[in-house]
Amino acid sequence: MSRGSFVFSSTALRSLEMDEDMLERNKYKKQLSSHHFNSYMLKKEVRERARLRPSTALPVAVCHDVVIQNALYTGDLEAIQQLFPRGATASLIIEPQGGDMRWVATGEGLWSLSYEQELTTPLQITAGRGFVDCLRLLLQRGADVDLAPGGITALHESCENCHTECTKLLLVHGANANAVSEDGLMPLHDCSRPESFGCAKNLLQYGAAINGRTVDENDTPLHVAARNGLPDHVELYLRYGAAVDKKNDQGLTPLNAACSQPQELGDLQRYFKVCQMLLGAGANVHTMDQDKQSPLHMACKNVNADIVDLLLDNGAGVNEMNYGGETPMHNILKVVCYKVPYQPERIVRALLNHGSIRLWPGALPTVLKHCSESPRTIEVLLNDYSQLKVTDTWVESVSSEVFKQHQGFYESVFSLERTPRSLQHLARCKVRKFLEGRPLHEVIPKLDLPTFIKNYLLLEYRGYVH
Known part of the structure; x- marks a missing residue:
């Protein structure tokens, strides 16, 4: 060993490895305080x-x-x-x-209100x-x-x-x-x-x-613009060379940030335009955050049907699971009752037509209880099954107020306790089963069939089940 050198212990080496991220962060903070x-x-x-x-x-x-x-x-x-x-x-x-x-420390453990x-x-x-x-x-x-x-x-x-x-x-x-x-x-x-x-x-x-980071969250200006649904800003930043897939400290890219932000009805189109621009600039549709939530998970949770369609058209994984083992379908069904004006049925239908795994039939009464205020959502879900075991539990899952509001639809559902599904519906299920594994949203429109049959195969709403 040469003079002026020394041996690192194994403990010291491990400590240095563990501190690597912290050193990088400190280096960045020093850069911020430089002459730039x-x-x-x-x-x-x-x-x-x-x-x-x-x-x-x-x-x-x-x-x-x-x-x-x-x-x-x-x-x-x-x-x-x-x-x-x-x-x-x-x-x-x-x-x-x-x-x-506010309370201000005055020294020696004393505080005063000033x-x-x-x-x-x-x-x-x-x-x-x-x-x-x-x-x-x-x-x-x-x-x-x-x-x-x-x-x-x-x-x-x-x-x-x-x-x-x-x-x-x-x-x-x-x-x-x-x-x-x-x-x-x-x-x-x-x-x-x-x-x-x-x-x-x-x-x-x-x-x-253009790619300057915030100290606390490591957000870029593109993160801020995407999170706030600002299509003009996003277009401007992309034109100036903003990095489209940079992650912040939560593992969010600008696309994840846009999809995860809660959105009012009047803001849905702004966020859709933002996502459209980001994907057009090459944003990765599969990037997940720290909880393994994909942009599709987040868009389903916020019930933006246009963004869901956009993500699915760009290859989003319809059955990808987060750390909790939940797919995008789980996310949308958990919020249907709060987002009925957002047309959650459009998302459920799109997920099923893109190959989403169906719910376990035994969970349908629970879903009915929480999603009954959106009969179209229930209709789409039920029409993906060739047979259903309707019981008194189903009837009890729908409140009397909701039943009165959508009486015709729920009478058609409860009648299945005594009546089998129609031959027409069974034929639909057979065709969908035959095409399983292929993108139904692409294959069915190409079939040499009348338009109304194609729409029927793609689970078009009718206001009743049969």
Whole structure:
């Protein structure tokens, strides 16, 4: 052994291997604080840093003046012109009075209830409220464009509040497009609403990192846009070279993020367009998160029928199981009762026509109990069986209110206790059984049969079972 060297013990080697991921993360955090990415002052450090500035530099003043604060918060340009004349500094720390109460440690294990103070600057106030003229004046008066006493810059504020003109003005005056906030976000990560598209476009034109990661979750801007259902942002980011299959700390790609986000009825088409763009850019339809949930699992859980059709058309595995042993069919059936207006029957029908494994017949009464408010879902499920053992348990599984609302349908179901399935239905089951193993949604439309028979074979809704 040469001098100046030593032997690692086996314990030390194992420890080094276990710390590899942590070292990589720390390396990334150091990169964020390099000359490419600014780290900003925390609230406690503001006054200390001001005291440490060289005597030739003007210290950053802390302002408690209510008149100045009122002028800034109301966007009173005339008052701001008087309060910040030529030669006056506009680089101020604003410490508003009041706010929410919180417990603060005072030392020696004691805590006191005091007002939470949010440090801010004139630029942050005006940029966050869209006061373009006031912001321009302050910048002309030499305000520090990247000053961030509260942990965020004015650029973060303007992007979060979707003020395109303010964002552009700040960037023109040298704002750092890759500034990292106290929460580990860059301004591009704050573009999370449809109205922020102009901000995102300006940021990218001024050098924002298209694949920059958040410190806590490792999200890229594409993750943020996909999760919030922003098709215009997604298209823009892909055009700028966004990585389509990057995973965050939860194992989610942008496609997974879009599919897993709960969606209101009015937002379904936006999320569909996002997924369409991601798949068109080559997103992997089989990528699973930490719980082995595929995009199809997630789309079924959120009952977006258009996305389910899209994923299935792009080769999604209809019978892939998550860590709990559940397939996409399990996910959709668990939420039918909460999502009846979302047309869950479309998803159940699509899954069956793409080869989903059928439910164990003994579980049908339980499914009937939880999904009875969607008779079309029940119809599709039952029409995939050639025979059913209908008992009193089935009748008890449907509440009297639901029965009255859909009486004709449930009478047809309960009548199967005394009547066998029709010959027409048995023929349908025979054909589907014969074609088992092949994609029914592709094979059946090619058969030389009338359209109404093809639709019947593909479990078209009729409002009754027979």
